[in-house]
Amino acid sequence: MPLRLSTRTNDFAARFAELLAMKREVSEEVSQTVKAIGAEVIARGDDAVIELTARFDKLTLTPATMRVSADEIAQAIAACDARTLEALKLAAERIHSYHLRQRPRDDRFTDALGVELGYRWTAIEAVGLYVPGGTAAYPSSVLMNAIPAKVAGCPRIVMVVPAPGGVLNPLVLAAADLAGVDEVYRIGGAQAVFALAHGTATIKPVAKIMGPGNAFVAAAKRQVFGTVGIDMIAGPSEVLVIADKTANPDWIAADLLAQAEHDTAAQSLLITDDPTLGDAVVAAVERQLVTLPRADIAGTSWRDYGAVIEVANLDEAVPLADRIAAEHLEIIAEDAEGLAARIRNAGAIFLGGHTPEAIGDYVGGSNHVLPTARSARFSSGLGVLDFMKRTSLLKCGPEQLRALGPAAIALGEAEGLDAHARSVAIRMNLG
Amino acid sequence: MPLRLSTRTNDFAARFAELLAMKREVSEEVSQTVKAIGAEVIARGDDAVIELTARFDKLTLTPATMRVSADEIAQAIAACDARTLEALKLAAERIHSYHLRQRPRDDRFTDALGVELGYRWTAIEAVGLYVPGGTAAYPSSVLMNAIPAKVAGCPRIVMVVPAPGGVLNPLVLAAADLAGVDEVYRIGGAQAVFALAHGTATIKPVAKIMGPGNAFVAAAKRQVFGTVGIDMIAGPSEVLVIADKTANPDWIAADLLAQAEHDTAAQSLLITDDPTLGDAVVAAVERQLVTLPRADIAGTSWRDYGAVIEVANLDEAVPLADRIAAEHLEIIAEDAEGLAARIRNAGAIFLGGHTPEAIGDYVGGSNHVLPTARSARFSSGLGVLDFMKRTSLLKCGPEQLRALGPAAIALGEAEGLDAHARSVAIRMNLG
Structure with missing residues (x-):
């Protein structure tokens, strides 16, 4: 059963603080291993990448076969289910439109003294995108990372994706093609991150590396930071639903489970002023879990980290939501807009009962790469600005x-x- | 003597690559010490901060005296030289005006399907500003960090500054007051960073920590990253001057030395298509060094890391400048604007002979916190957006x-x- 809290109880402050302080992720200590991999790649380039790929991915490569060819990409696209491909195209178009509006304006002006001032935005010259292999190879994430880079005007977008045993996800290649990725290499792990940062004979270096990965990839990103830029280090995902009596408990339960199925470390939270709704949601989660393919993962996440917080009124939800600083915040309540306007910390806000977070994951148009683990207090979701930098001008x-x-x-x-x-x-x- | 390179020589590519690869900073291994300090501060709060301050700063504090009082700030301002205070006010006003124009716009729109989309910018709720003590206590840096936070609308700006032996720089306190800093604490080092990140009984936690510091401060910032946001880790400063025969060699020499006097690890570079100018600048540097108070530092920087690069024409300077990606780029040439427009990577560009970089350091209005050590390839100078975050909206x-x-x-x-x-x-x- 998930945690049940109520602001009406005396121990609420302490129990809420405990909920916030929960460590949902065990950080694996891999930095020494990763350091050694980095030293190999920096010293021996392609040779090291090829050896490490043989060892970790059971895949024999040459400098010539490291890159995924245009033919292979075309074949992968041909192999994709037509309906899924159409969905991917719709997603790509909507993500493109949304991000176009994020393109920043340059500024140039002359002040009262006659000093000319301003700033100019330029795209980063080359960006690397890490895409995990295996089950976590999400074509939607390829779109979410590569399209803003394209909109920013990055002239070179390089993708790396491990191909354990030689297998690549055709939809991931289709997404790369749709998004305008310029080069795709079938390598992964820390070795791919170092190859992107330092370059090899086959792979020219990039200036910034984006995208999620396992503990080895995260450690490699930390180590190359400075040599290149990196995006955030993604943590486990979370959703907070704020709901009143107008909300449908079955829909909320479905949304809580959509978050929970990502990862046993994901977190699904509900704040409501309606105790009946809280009970109904908890019951609906149990019912829906039974028929869910990823019931093990979702059930573990819900039991370990899920929580239902009862408040006296939704005004109380505002400061709690700001402290939680959720990656995803759904507001399903009469005054959803009014509540949203008063909340400072959230990665993305989904308004009203007909905006399940999954719409935002795929086809809403806004970015699904969002600040996790309370970092929405100080950081933003991925956007066009992450692929640009500003130069100030003075004359x-x-x-x-x-x-x-x-x-x-x-x-x-x-x-x-x-x-x-x-x-x-x-x-x-x-x- | 500084390095002299020419694109006309056969070994230019290799020697230029060597110049770029130069390590100017020895990274001290202090992470274990800093980890121990962090554990103390997290476990024992004020008590630990007070003990560590007594040990490192030879200063006895109590929770009550940790904070610098309004009276002390008023007294410090009264003790400042009137002319310097006026200069500081002019700087503050100009920085304020420049950064006002960086305030981002929210977006909200309805697409053809009727989906409501957009994003909203909000200020970070509390930011901490680290200000080094001793000789590196620069009042101008207080303005450059705190004013954009104020413009962003951060409701709480907290400054920490070590006071070795109890001494604080009155101009630093005056700058904090001018910039609208809300709380000032006389603590420094890694302990101050952990106090800001995790909070103590006296100091409420902040959500992001900005500002430069020594190796201990930098390591502490790396360790608290995730719990809070941090700005970049500042490296040694650099300037690149691109000049043609229209430039005054004495002025260029003065600018190269202004950079070199910061730090023996600073770097001053000149690219010119005029060999006579190159020689004249090198001679002028030697002449000007003789009477410079910080001649030791500036001379060491110039000898160890300075370089004059001769090019056949200034078109050749563009790709070199992009690879150098200088923190500060001065262009003193007939077609300064045309060259500037073609350069992608630079923290700040200073156009024409009458815009020495020192104007930008103090009173130009643009920010002097800029990406160092080639990081202008992927990052920007400090600005209002660093104190805000974006929440996406979907309905x-x-x-x-x-x-x-x-x-x-x-x-x-x-x-x-x-x-x-x-x-x-x-x-x-x-x-």
Whole structure:
């Protein structure tokens, strides 16, 4: 059974704090192994990648077969179920449209002194996208990572995906093609991350690496950070549903289970002001679990980390939701919009009973790569800006330098940086 | 003498690659020490912070005296030199104006299907700003970190600054006051970072920690990342000047030295198509070094990491500048604007002979916290967005769910996530 809390009980504050502090993930200590893999790849490039792929993926590659050919991609697409392919195209179009609106504007202006200022956004020159192999090879995630890169204008998008025993998921290749990925390599693990960051004879280096992976991939991303940029380190997924008596308990139960089926470390939470609804949802979860293919995973997640929190009224839900800072927040209540406007911390908000989070996972258009494990307090879902960077611009003429120079000299001197002061003074003939 | 390279020589590619690969920083291995400090602060809060401050800063504190009082700040301001204070005010105003233009717009729209989409930006609820003590206590950096937080709308800005032997820089306190910092604590080192991240009885936790620091501070930031957000880990600073025959060699020399005086690991580079200018700059650096208070530091940086690169024409400078990806890029050439437009990777660009980088450090208005060590390939200078996060919004009604549902169900099933598919189907009466 999931945890049941109520703000009406005296121990609520302590029990809610415990819920927030729950560690849902055991961090495997793999950094030494990963360091050794990195040293191999940096020293021996392709040779090391090929050896490590043979060892870990039971796959024999050559520099020539490392890359997935255009023919193979075409064959994979031909092998895909037509209905699924159509769904993938719809998803790609909607993700593209949504992200187009995130393209930032440059700025350039002249201030009252005549100083020209501004900034300019440019796309990152090459990005790498890590796609996990096996059961976690999600074509939807390929779209969610690659399309914003394309919209940003990245000229080179490189995907790596392990092919254990040589097997690749055709839908993953179809998604890469749809999203405009430029190069696909059938390698994975820490070795693929180091190959992307440092380059090999076959794979030119990229400037930033995105995408989820196992503990080895996460450790490799941490280690190459600095050499290249990385996105967030993804943690286990979570959903918070805030609901009142207008909500359908069966629908909520389905949404809680959709989150729980991801991973035994996923977390599904419900906050409601209606005790009857809470009971009905708990019962509906049990009923729906019975016929779920991934019942083991979902059931474990729900029992270990699920919780139903009863509040006196939905105003109380606002500060709780901000502390939970859920990756996904569904609000199924009369005043869903009003509540949403008052909540500061959430990766994505799904409004009303007809917006199950799964719509957002696939075809809503917004990004499904979202901040997990309470990080929505300080970070955002993936977007176009993650594939761009901003350069600031400054231009003074002689007059502007005369106007601003004395203050710059005063501050340079106050900070003990005389060469700073002089670099200004020398242009004002005070040097 | 600095390195002299020329694209006309056969070994240029190799020597340029060596220049890029130069390690300018020895990374101290302090992570175990920092881990122990973190465990202490997490377990014992204020008591641990007070003990560690006594040990490292030779300063006896109580929970009550940890915070710098409003009276002390007022007294510090009164003790500041009036001219410096005016300069600081001018800087604060200009930084404020520049960053106001970076405030992002929310988006909300309804697509052709009637799906409501959008995103909303919100300020991070509490941010911590680390300010180094001693000689590296730069009031300008307080402005550069705190003002964008204020512009973003962060309701709580907390500053920590070590006070070795009890001494604080009055200008740093004046800058904190000007910038609107809400709380100032006289603590520093790894213990201050852990106190900000995890909170103590006296210091409420923050959600993101910004600001530069020594190896212990950097290691602590890496360790708390995840619990809170962090900004970049700052590396040694660098400038690249691209200049043609129209440039004044004395001015360039002054700019190269302004960079070099920061740190022996700083790097000053010149690319020019005019060999005479190259020689003249090298000679001018030597002349100017003689009378520079920080000649030791600047001279070491220039000898160890400085370089003059001669190119056949400034077109050749563009790809070199992109590979260098300098934190600061000055372009002093006839077609400065044209060159700037073609360069992808730079933290900040300073256009023309009358825009020494030191203007940007203090009073230009743009931010001086910029990506170092080639990271301008994938990251941006500090800005308002670093203090905000984006929540995506999605709202479907029954019709929109019917339109998008089948594709979401198809993709959920294709990914083996049946509960995802069901959470949609149950609302379409297909479940």
